[in-house]
Amino acid sequence: MSLLRDEEIIAALTAQPPAVPYVEGVVLPVDPYSKDSPVQASSIDLRIGNIYLPGEKETDLGGAQNPKQDYSHKTGETAVITTLETLHLPGDIAAFGFPPSRVSFKGLLMTNPGHVDPGYEGVMRFTVINMAKDPYHLERGGQIVTLLIFKMNDAAHRNWRQRSTAVPRLPNRADISRLSRDFVDVDERARKVAKEYGIKWSAGITAAVALFGILLQLLGSGRLFSRADIDDLKKRQENVEYDLKNRVNVEQKLQDFDNRLKDIERITAAQKPKQSALSSKPKVPRKNP
Structure with missing residues (x-):
């Protein structure tokens, strides 16, 4: 078995009919051996095609029948990606296939890279998880996988095409719905822990966000929730609720003050015509006794 080099890969991509290219849909630059070429010394880079999001309805954007073309992939989220290119392996x-370092170094984890059997027909598809602290921008046409191509000494006795009765297809609703949108399910775990220890989970949006942030820090540190952690969470929640309550009181007082000002303005406006009428009456001269 031998690994194909750049010249052999390019020859396999540009073969004229009736020959079928090993990888269909590759766009080669004017100089196919340049640093910007998808074909490198002994590999070829494939690009993102469709983006599917677990939890979306079939016809909604991101669903099986309506894939997204770009997506800001948040920390801990799962997505299903297909390649823009289609394989036609003899x-x-x-x-x-494996994720290139420029992708993995940014925190994108690919759960199912691996070998592709001889005779395979169709797109490649992957489940990806963002393990970074920042969102990862998934975009149609962006590089996602590096493919090494091998020529075996002999053809397989029965290749993928001969063994498989299924027609190559894109991910369907059943495939996507098996996955959780949130890989570590942080939100649900945090709610269960809060409920178990008697912490009121929602005290306004600010309190919820603050508490969730603390829970994320604890999960990220690799620790389980100890009693000290729970006590600390309760104290912090009480502080947030106190701040929220005071903020509401101040806002109410400001509203009352504003209402009083409006009442005074209305009374003043009503008195002005009366004062004008009094000032316009002719003055009667007093008689001296």
Whole structure:
């Protein structure tokens, strides 16, 4: 078995009919051997095609029938991606895919990279999870996987195409719905812990966000919730609720003050015509006794 080099890969991509290219949909630059070419010394880079999001309805944007073209992939979220390119591997050609370092170094974890059997027909698809602190921008046409292509000494006795009765297809609703949108399910775990220890989870949006942030920090540190952690959470929640209550009181007082000002303005406006009428009456001269 031998690994194909750049010249062999390019020849396999540009073969004229009736030959079928090993990878369909690759766009080569004017100089296919340049640093910007998807074909490198012994590999080829494939790009993002469709983006599917677990939890979306089938026809909603991100669902099985309406994939997204770009998405800001948040920390801990799961997505399903297909390649823009389609593979047409002969019976004596196999491949192995993995995320390039420029992708993995940004925190994108690919859960199912691996080998592609001889004879495979169709797009590649992956489940990806953002393990970074910041959102990862998924975009149609962005690089997602590096593919190594191998030529075997002999063709497989029965390749993928001969073994598989299924027609190559895109992910469907059943495939996508098996996955959780939130990989570690942080939100649900935090709610369960809060309920178990008697912490009121929602005391306004600010309190919820503050408490969730604290829970994320605890999960990120790799610790379980100890009694000290829970006590600390309760104290912090009480402080947030106190601040919220005071803020509401101040806002109410300001509203009352504003209402009083409006009442005074109305009374003043009503008195002005009366004062004008009094001032316009002719003065009667007093008689001296």
